[in-house]
Every structure is written in structure tokens, then in C-alpha cells.
Amino acid sequence: MIPYLKKIIQHPFFTNSLWAIAGSFISKGINFASIAWIARILGPEMFGEYNVIQTTVGMFGTFSGLGLGLAATKLIAEFRDRDIIKVGxxxxxxxxxxxxxxxxxxxxxxxxxxxxxxxxxxxxxxxLLLQITSVIVIFDAIAGVQNGVLSGFEAFKEITFIGIIVGIFSAPLLVFGTIYYGLTGLTVMLLVSRIINVVANRVYLNKKFKTHEVRVRPQINKDVLKSIFDIGIPSFLSGLSTSPVSWITTSIFVNQPLGYQSLGTYNTANQLRTLVLLLPDSAGKVTMPQLANAFGNEDIKKFKKIVVITFVWNLVLSVLPAVILFFFGGLFQNFFGDKFNLSSSLIAAVLATGILVALTNAVGYIFICSNLIWYDFILRIFWGIALIILILLYGRHNGAIGYAISILGASIVHMIAQGIVLLIKFKYKPNK
Incomplete structure (x- = not known):
């Protein structure tokens, strides 16, 4: 038993997962504390406005990112052992x-x-706030590629340190900006935090490039464009079927009476979903490069093994925190204050959505790393259509709980569609 446990502990998936989880715990913990403080200061309506700003940035970020971060992760993981010049x-x-x-x-x-x-x-x-955040789009795109490169090299220890550094410097700035200058101060400090992130990434990337003898020059190499866009375009389209849809449904929702206030309440509860996804998302950062590496090396046995681990990992690591968070929902309410009415039904809907998203993400990793990313795009279209219909028919008329149930319903549709595709088409093995 002891040798078996030792073998598991020494496995790269385990050690990399520990680093990824540790980094997420610390950075997300700092972020959660700052968000709770910010929400208490702003109140439901202004916090709803803040969420609209974030959603709008996310929508434009989808266009500016163009799926390049994901392309970086997959291609670097695939070629780092075979062609370091091509990686550069x-x-x-x-x-x-x-x-x-x-x-x-x-x-x-x-x-x-x-x-x-x-x-x-x-x-x-x-x-004015949207104009300020337009600059964030540039730094988010750069950081997305930087994070993709680090993940492709499986530099999870470095990613952990970056998350801690950014969290330690950014959280006080965000709270300070909110206390003294309200929503405007918060928006400016969001931009500052993105700059800090890019600078920290650059420092660690330079060390990684030196270690692997990677030569990077600011130029476009036509010979790698096809490989990049073969991954980036479908990934971009997948994002196009989610982020803009989220913005559209948010826009519909806030145009109802008390819309911004209800959105603020929902997004407060939605912090619980973020906590549910913390561990599965951390594991996903490890899964993606390992699946891509196994696919690139045509190691079918390793590929299948990682697929099974991913499903089990995501299921366990989402259900356990969801159950714990549900029973401690009252404590969560105290973090944000009495201005936010977080009912047990709202919390249950958000947590259930978190579990479903963790599982659908696991399927998405397999599609992406098997060069079947178009399946992910098509299935996300089903999710988007379902969400818009549910918001129009039900969500916009029923406040925060209506919004939460609409998203839960769309996630169920997504999960069912993925299951059908897996049963009919997917063979669980790389097919070049």
C-alpha cells in the first residue's frame, strides 16, 4: 500500500495538481475576501453595476483573446519535447x-x-467606467497568452507564486479604490491589477525561456499560424457562444425593474459557484497540458488514464465543497451583509450549477485536446440558446432566483447534449 501511495504522490499529475490547487486557494481566497468587502461597501445595486462592467469586459475580451491562450497551452505542451525551436x-x-x-x-x-x-x-x-476598462482588454489578452505558455510548460509552481503576488498587491488596491472613490476607484484599480499580473507573468516567463533555451522575438511566423488558428478559432467561437451570451442575458435582466440590484444579489451568491469550481479548475490546468502531451506523443494508454482521472477528480472536487457550502450558507451571508438576500434556494441553484459546470468542463478538455474542439463549440451554442430562452421566458421576471435557475437549466441542457455526443460519437482516444 505504501509503495502504491508513494507512486501516486510522485506522479506529475498529483504534484502539479497540488501546486495548482495551492495557488488557486490562496489567490481565490484573497479575491473572495476583497470581493466580499467591496460588495458590502457598494451595496446590491452598485455591485450589480460592477458585475455588468466585468461582463462587458469579458465579452470584448473574448474577441481580443481569440482563443490564443488555449492555443498556447496545447501547442507548447505538444511540441516542447520534440521541437523547442518551433515552440519559440x-x-x-x-x-x-x-x-x-x-x-x-x-x-x-x-x-x-x-x-x-x-x-x-x-x-x-x-x-466613463467602460472606457477605462477598454484598456483592460489589452492586458487580459496578453495575460491570457502568458498563462497559456506557462501552463504549456506545466509551470504550475510559478503560476502559484504569480497568483499569490498578484493577489497580495491587487486586493488592497481594489478595496482602497472602492472605499475612497467608489465604483470609479474600483474600476481604475482593476486596470492596475491587470498591469501587475502581466508584469509578474513576464518575470517568470523570462526565467522559463532561459531554462528551456527558447528564443522569443516580436514577429509573426507564418509557418505556425495554421496550427494556432486551428485551435484558436474554434476556441474563440466556443467563447463567442458563452461570453457574449452572458452579456446579452445580463443586458436583458438589468433592464427590468430592480434589475441591477437583483443582478448584484445573484453575483454575490455566484461567488459560491466560484468556490465550487476552484478545485476542478485547478485540476483542469494540469489536465489540459497532460492530455495534449499524451495526444501529441500518441500515448493512447496515458490519454485514457488521464480522461478517467479527470472525470472522477472533477466530480469529487465539486460535490464535496458544494455540500459543505450549502450547509454553511448562513455564514456566507454574514460575509456580504444583510443588504443581500441570499435565500437557500438561490444558494442551492448556484451550487448545483457549479457541479454541472465542473463536469461539462471535463468533457470540454477532452474535446479540445483530441482536436475535436468543434464539438465543444456546437454544444456551447445549445447552452447559449437555452439560456437566452430561459431568461426571456422566466429569469427576467423572477429576480435573482430566476436568473440562477435559468443558468442552471441551460447547464442541464449542455450536460445532456455532451452526454449524447459522448455516447454516439466520441471514442475516448486520440485519432490523428
Whole structure:
């Protein structure tokens, strides 16, 4: 028994998972504490406005990111043991592409911020704040590629340290900005936190490049563009079927009476879903490069083994925290204050959604790493259509709980659709 346990502990999946989980616990813990404080200061309505800003940034971030972070993870994991020169060309191309695309998207975002806030969000106070966050789009795109590169090298120890550094510096700044300058101060400090993240990533990446003798130059190498876009475009389209859909449903929701207040309440409860996904998402950061590496080396046995581990890992690591968090929902209410009405039904809906998302993410990893990413895109379209229909028919008329149940219903549709595809089409093995 002892030798078997020793073998498990020494396995890269286990050690990398520990680093990823440790980093997520610390960084997410710091983030949770700062969000709770910020929510108490802002109150439900302004916290709802803050969430709309975040959702809008996420939507434009989908366009600027173009799936390049995921492409970085898969391609670097696939080629790092075979062709380090090609890895350098891939990274060089990804860097320049991410900057150029995000710069154009940021200019468009800045230009139409007034149109979005006045005509679509029905809140002219958000114009300046959206213009400030347009710059965030650039730094998010760069950080996405940087994180993808680090994950491709399985540099989870470094990712952990970066998360801690960014959390320690950013959390006090966010709270400070909120206390003294309200939503405007919070928005400015969000931008500052993104800059800190990019700088920290760059420091650790330079060390990693030196260790692996990777040469990175700011240029686009045409020979790797096809490989990048073969992954990036489907990934981008998958994001296009989720992030903009979330923004559309949010826009519909906030245009109802007390919409911003209800959205603030929902997103407070939604922090529980973030906690449920903390461990599965951490494991996913390890799963992705290992699946891609096994696929690239045509190691079918290893690929199947990681697939099984991923399912079991995500199920256990989502159900256990969900059960614990449900029974301690009252304590969670105390973190955010009495202004937020977090009912047991709202908490249950959010936690159930977290479990389903953890499982659907596990299937998504397999599709992506098996060059079947188009399946992930098509299935997310089903999710998006279901969510919009549920919001229009039910969610927008029933406050925070209506919004939560609509998202839960869409997640159930997504899960069922994935199950059908797995039963009919997927063979659980790389097929080149």
C-alpha cells in the first residue's frame, strides 16, 4: 500500500495538481475576501453595476483573446519535447497577435462605450467606467497568452507564486479604490491589477525561456499560424457562444425593474459557484497540458488514464465543497451583509450549477485536446440558446432566483447534449 501511495504522490499529475490547487486557494481566497468587502461597501445595486462592467469586459475580451491562450497551452505542451525551436516561433507569433488584435478591439470598445451604456444597459453612469476598462482588454489578452505558455510548460509552481503576488498587491488596491472613490476607484484599480499580473507573468516567463533555451522575438511566423488558428478559432467561437451570451442575458435582466440590484444579489451568491469550481479548475490546468502531451506523443494508454482521472477528480472536487457550502450558507451571508438576500434556494441553484459546470468542463478538455474542439463549440451554442430562452421566458421576471435557475437549466441542457455526443460519437482516444 505504501509503495502504491508513494507512486501516486510522485506522479506529475498529483504534484502539479497540488501546486495548482495551492495557488488557486490562496489567490481565490484573497479575491473572495476583497470581493466580499467591496460588495458590502457598494451595496446590491452598485455591485450589480460592477458585475455588468466585468461582463462587458469579458465579452470584448473574448474577441481580443481569440482563443490564443488555449492555443498556447496545447501547442507548447505538444511540441516542447520534440521541437523547442518551433515552440519559440509559436510564442513569438502568439505574443504579437494578441497585442495587435486586442489593441484594435480596445479602440472599438472605447469608441462605442457610450452607445452600450446609454442604449443597451440603460445606465449613462457607466460610460466613463467602460472606457477605462477598454484598456483592460489589452492586458487580459496578453495575460491570457502568458498563462497559456506557462501552463504549456506545466509551470504550475510559478503560476502559484504569480497568483499569490498578484493577489497580495491587487486586493488592497481594489478595496482602497472602492472605499475612497467608489465604483470609479474600483474600476481604475482593476486596470492596475491587470498591469501587475502581466508584469509578474513576464518575470517568470523570462526565467522559463532561459531554462528551456527558447528564443522569443516580436514577429509573426507564418509557418505556425495554421496550427494556432486551428485551435484558436474554434476556441474563440466556443467563447463567442458563452461570453457574449452572458452579456446579452445580463443586458436583458438589468433592464427590468430592480434589475441591477437583483443582478448584484445573484453575483454575490455566484461567488459560491466560484468556490465550487476552484478545485476542478485547478485540476483542469494540469489536465489540459497532460492530455495534449499524451495526444501529441500518441500515448493512447496515458490519454485514457488521464480522461478517467479527470472525470472522477472533477466530480469529487465539486460535490464535496458544494455540500459543505450549502450547509454553511448562513455564514456566507454574514460575509456580504444583510443588504443581500441570499435565500437557500438561490444558494442551492448556484451550487448545483457549479457541479454541472465542473463536469461539462471535463468533457470540454477532452474535446479540445483530441482536436475535436468543434464539438465543444456546437454544444456551447445549445447552452447559449437555452439560456437566452430561459431568461426571456422566466429569469427576467423572477429576480435573482430566476436568473440562477435559468443558468442552471441551460447547464442541464449542455450536460445532456455532451452526454449524447459522448455516447454516439466520441471514442475516448486520440485519432490523428
Amino acid at each position: 516561433r509559436i510564442i513569438s507569433t502568439l505574443y504579437l497577435l494578441s497585442f495587435l488584435i486586442s489593441f484594435v478591439v480596445a479602440i472599438i470598445f472605447f469608441s462605442i462605450a457610450g452607445l452600450i451604456s446609454n442604449n443597451l444597459l440603460n445606465n449613462d453612469k457607466l460610460t
